[in-house]
Amino acid sequence: MGKNKQLTSRSEDFSAWYNEIIFRAELADHSPVKGSMVIRPWGYAIWENMQRALDDMFKQTGHQNVYLPLLIPMSFIEKEKEHVEGFKPELVVVTHAGGKELEEALVVRPTSETVVMSMMGKWIQSYRDLPMKLNQWANVMRWELRTRLFLRTSEFLWQEGHTMHANSEEAEEHTQTMLGVYRCFMEDWMAMPPVTGLKSESEKFAGAIKSYSCEAMMQDNKALQAGTSHFLGQNFSRQFDVRFQSAKGKEEYGWNTSWGVSTRLIGGLIMTHGDDMGLILPPKIAPIQVIVIPVKDMENGSVLEKANSICSQLKSQGIRAEVDGRDFINPGSKFYEWERKGVPIRLEIGPRDLESGQVVLVQRIGGKKEIIPQAEAVATMPSRLEQFQDLLLEMAMTRRENNSHRGVTEIGEIKEIMEQSGGFVYTGWSGDPEVEQNIKELTGATLRCLPSEEFQSAKIPTDCIGGKEKSEMEVVWAKAY
């Protein structure tokens, strides 16, 4: 039991713990190019499960997938004024190709609003073509000075949805719908319950009228912006001339939305559920839900045979189960390895169990060994996985609420909370950006969002946290990733 085999604990150094988990659970690795990452099979399998669930949800809400190109003419990015200003510092620009300097520089997409708009302009003529609801799964690139695996890399994977609507109300409503989709996905699949809400002017997407976000609380009580949904109004359609003829025969500009979640969610997953042993995966997105480990399979292979048979019974119930039949490492090593990788449930089967028809079942949370009949283990597995999923959500929800401070009225109190435990602080706000800036400087916390109705406090302070004006709305403050 060498000390070097253990992870740094979360309490000792949360950020070292995070980095180690990524390497030790074989989620990702650094690439030769600074700031980009290689996602390894275990990490990518998690992403694929997330993609599948999200993609289904997008299809159910009427979207179709497309693929837009990696390279965008510089002039496109420059068309929308705020959009350029927001993205300019992070652009990677291609100036040469085929051994020659290009006449017009190309930008490696930081996001695809501009291209999709230029295409929609071609495809849309009448209100009958609307709404047009597209999505793409792609990589994007935003040059970052300071990077962290999954949380902030120069290149990352995401999905970006782009929709065009015939009127403002419908587009706004769709922005909210997709925010809701994200929230459901995070709660139901990732067991990572966010607080949703509207972004302040200073925090919104470059080029948006309104941005909404999902803010999840990590175990160090910092906020992770885990998904965003934007109402873009007619900003882009005016610049890219996306017009349609209305039912009344009038020519109008379209109203559009965009929304995205990225591989950053995997970082969120780690920091939401991981413990000092390693990753803990919600069953719904775990690449392997049940790992079956044969123990003391020395003589005739009968233990392995039984393990395989139990595994295939689990599989026939739709459970993602695997047998770890490697004969060159000890069972103990396997236990640690699969725990590190976050597999929810482990079954151990040895000669004793062969005799008795039983099996040892261990859950990733709690870790207590249960000895139960094999048939029971198989039969109860689906409900055990469901319970595991529910437990994770409940734990995350409880943690979020326990570290939310409502009704705070003094900046000093925010500062104190940030210096000690951290967490989400709810206060009143007049809407004055100076107060926002001031609090950021004094406390290190940023304005995460104006919480959606159901996250709002029963009693909202009547005065702005800045102390001078009346409060116009409730806002959430937190240190953020």
Add this chain to the structure above:
RNA sequence: CGGGGCGUGGCGCAGUCCGGUAGCGCACCUGCUUUGGGAGCAGGGGGUCCCCGGUUCGAAUCCGGGCGCCCCGACCA
């Protein structure tokens, strides 16, 4: 981009002050014994000591220059 630290087998490090044939732990390979919480023994493979130049009989070590990475701050999903 500002402040700090570090570059030595795959990974983590010692060696650098005080120059003398490159070492440890983990990992890896072979064999035997093991296997219900990170196995033991025996044998074995693997290093342009970040790069370039200089000093020296001799440089991982000293000097000069360059490059890269990490951490902390300002900007960001």
